[in-house]
Amino acid sequence: MVKRIIIALLVAFPMLLFGQGEADSLFRLYERADRSKQAQYAKQLVDIFEQEELFDYPVPDIRTVDRRFGEMLVYLGMGLHEQDASNFPHAIELGLKAEKRVPKDSLLWLSNCYELLALANFRQGDFARAVDYAQKDYDVGEWLDDDKIRSTALNSLAGIHCHTRQFDKALEYSERSIAIERKGDDDKALAIRLGIKSEILLLMDRPQEALEAIGEAIDIDSKAGRIGKVGIRLSQKSDILAHQQRWEECRHTCLQALEIFEQTGNSVDKIIALRQLGACEIQLKQYESAEKHLQEGERLCKVTGFRPQLWRMQRQLSTLYRETGRLDKALDYLEQSAALKDSLNEERQQQIIGEYQTRFEVREKEQELDDQRNKTRNRSIVAFTLLCVAVLAVVLAISAYQLAEIRRKRNAELANMNTIKNRFFSIISHDLKNPVRAQSQLLAFLDEHYDEVDDETKKQQIAALNASGVRLGELLTSLLDWASLESGRMRCNPIRVDLSAVVRRNVELVRPSAVAKEIRIVSDLDAPFYVFTDLNCADTILRNLLTNAVKFSRVGSSVEIVTTITDDKIFLSVVDHGVGMTEQQKASIFKLDRISTLGTKEETGTGLGLIVCKTMARMINGDLSFTSEEGCGSTFTLTLPLAEKAVKQQS
Numbered sequence: 001m002v003k004r005i006i007i008a009l010l011v012a013f014p015m016l017l018f019g020q021g022e023a024d025s026l027f028r029l030y031e032r033a034d035r036s037k038q039a040q041y042a043k044q045l046v047d048i049f050e051q052e053e054l055f056d057y058p059v060p061d062i063r064t065v066d067r068r069f070g071e072m073l074v075y076l077g078m079g080l081h082e083q084d085a086s087n088f089p090h091a092i093e094l095g096l097k098a099e100k101r102v103p104k105d106s107l108l109w110l111s112n113c114y115e116l117l118a119l120a121n122f123r124q125g126d127f128a129r130a131v132d133y134a135q136k137d138y139d140v141g142e143w144l145d146d147d148k149i150r151s152t153a154l155n156s157l158a159g160i161h162c163h164t165r166q167f168d169k170a171l172e173y174s175e176r177s178i179a180i181e182r183k184g185d186d187d188k189a190l191a192i193r194l195g196i197k198s199e200i201l202l203l204m205d206r207p208q209e210a211l212e213a214i215g216e217a218i219d220i221d222s223k224a225g226r227i228g229k230v231g232i233r234l235s236q237k238s239d240i241l242a243h244q245q246r247w248e249e250c251r252h253t254c255l256q257a258l259e260i261f262e263q264t265g266n267s268v269d270k271i272i273a274l275r276q277l278g279a280c281e282i283q284l285k286q287y288e289s290a291e292k293h294l295q296e297g298e299r300l301c302k303v304t305g306f307r308p309q310l311w312r313m314q315r316q317l318s319t320l321y322r323e324t325g326r327l328d329k330a331l332d333y334l335e336q337s338a339a340l341k342d343s344l345n346e347e348r349q350q351q352i353i354g355e356y357q358t359r360f361e362v363r364e365k366e367q368e369l370d371d372q373r374n375k376t377r378n379r380s381i382v383a384f385t386l387l388c389v390a391v392l393a394v395v396l397a398i399s400a401y402q403l404a405e406i407r408r409k410r411n412a413e414l415a416n417m418n419t420i421k422n423r424f425f426s427i428i429s430h431d432l433k434n435p436v437r438a439q440s441q442l443l444a445f446l447d448e449h450y451d452e453v454d455d456e457t458k459k460q461q462i463a464a465l466n467a468s469g470v471r472l473g474e475l476l477t478s479l480l481d482w483a484s485l486e487s488g489r490m491r492c493n494p495i496r497v498d499l500s501a502v503v504r505r506n507v508e509l510v511r512p513s514a515v516a517k518e519i520r521i522v523s524d525l526d527a528p529f530y531v532f533t534d535l536n537c538a539d540t541i542l543r544n545l546l547t548n549a550v551k552f553s554r555v556g557s558s559v560e561i562v563t564t565i566t567d568d569k570i571f572l573s574v575v576d577h578g579v580g581m582t583e584q585q586k587a588s589i590f591k592l593d594r595i596s597t598l599g600t601k602e603e604t605g606t607g608l609g610l611i612v613c614k615t616m617a618r619m620i621n622g623d624l625s626f627t628s629e630e631g632c633g634s635t636f637t638l639t640l641p642l643a644e645k646a647v648k649q650q651s
Helices: 022-032 035-051 067-084 088-100 107-123 127-144 147-163 167-183 187-203 207-224 227-243 247-264 267-283 287-304 307-323 327-341 346-387 390-452 455-487 499-516 535-551 583-587 608-619
Strands: 495-498 520-523 530-533 558-565 569-576 623-629 633-641
Touching: 022 035, 022 067, 035 067, 067 088, 067 107, 088 107, 088 495, 107 127, 107 147, 127 147, 147 167, 147 187, 167 187, 187 207, 187 227, 207 227, 227 247, 227 267, 247 267, 267 287, 267 307, 287 307, 307 327, 346 390, 495 499, 495 535, 499 520, 499 535, 499 558, 499 569, 530 535, 530 633, 535 558, 535 569, 535 608, 535 633, 583 623, 608 623
Parallel strands: 520 558
Antiparallel strands: 495 530, 558 569, 569 633, 623 633
16 A cells, blocks of 8 residues: 555545544544444545545445445454544554455455555564565565555565565565566655665665655655655655754754644654754753754654664754753653663663662661651650659550560561571572573583583573573563652553453563463454553563463473453453462562572472562552462452543444
8 A cells, every 4th residue: 555655645524513623523423323323434435535536446436335245344444444543443443343344355454454464563562463464465466466455565575675684685675675666657756765765775874875765755745745654754864964964954844744644643753854854953052952852753753653763863952952051851861761672781780780779778767767756755754754643654664665566677677678588699699690690611621612612512602691681681571660660750650451452462572482382372353452551561571471370281281371350350360280388478479579480301400580560550540369279270350441422332
């Protein structure tokens, strides 16, 4: 679908009915209507989609097609409409519904569905699914011998491979697509292809060639009067100018692009232009203007869920605040961007551990000061009481006993906290030291005896190094999450989230471990279902629960994901049939001083993950509970609030 490979121009409509756009309101009515009225709403919706030029192929009269084909047109058109509005999760949901309703002999419409799903998944950062749908689209083009479909699919593949930094492959796809378009008469498609090629050439450090490609694209779109596309091309050109450090030209180009995006209402491209403009203004020392543009971009990223740009925006804000001497804000944004990108170096991990130590020491001093103040107050009370009526002697004795009991409990708590602290750091030091020492020993062995060791032994050593690295990475991730929670730096940004997508994504992450133990993972949440939660927290909690379920399950057993729904909540349970827990283990499951046990195949861990999950669940207005019976398995249940007026939809 040529006109949507770069986000299409959003066409504005009057606000009708419930304060929504016309298409949105009609679609709500369509979904609630009975079959007799659905045809009427479907006709109105398809007319709107044709006015928006969302369909690439002639649309038959909606009144003459069968019901299933009509549903396909409605879901496909609405999915393209949502994609143009940058609502990518809903666009994917609607695209999947449309795909299921495409008639077997309608390959052109199937291609439309694949193009929608490829672009929406790409914009959401799910590159694996985006490649899969783009390849399916190309296969349809080959089957139909259709150059238009082939060119669109090749361009999608070029954009995806560019974002995954496979530049040589991306350039190959791009040039194949351009060659097809130069033979045809679709100048709009050619301009889009040249824009993608310029991005790839820039990333390959060939800026002059990139400028030539984008210059040709701007000329094509300008002559055709496609103002929205000109804005996109200008935004691409500004990246090249920034690479060449031509900051004044870059800023002027960004402002031109931003002015266009303000007119068209395209939030995704507006976000990119705001980031580019902010970066230019930092270089030009125009800090006040840079701050305004970058903060607006950050706000739009959070509203649209455009996470691939959010961490870049936060990194630019960190640079801005560092250069203007606002180091507290610079550090805050640096940490936010690092957490979002989910990568911290070893020096940062050591700093976090130091912060743990400092925090515990501060707590100890605060407890000592509290005890000292209590002692002083108690002496005053006793002296004053002795000077007063002797009758109060009994009351004094009771009060003194109570205060002594308070001191005893506080001292016991302080001693227990100190013991837990020492034990915790002992465990963490041990768990950090062992993988590093094992890696060092294996590397030293390979360094000294590389030529003497056979290939099979080398493979075993490398596999051991990889396993050690994975364990170390998991530990550092848990430490980072726990540190962010304890220090209050972790932000909770609840949005409308498709819980079924979260489940599928995390099941795929743990599937290799499950396959290795011949464990089946099954879920009853197979249709889109919306909750109101923080996406990162939900991912972290579910990933930990699934990892633990696989870890403690017996070989050849199963792990089930079971849901129960009330009026305002969903209870998502991860059930395993593994070793279960003793009463002692259950009592300490969410405590720092617990002893982590080995999995059924000697898998290791620190037990810190469940503590992080429990805290995160409370942050997102939910809860994490469990039941377990020794020898029979465990069930961990995550409770989440439903999204407003959410319903479980069946495809």
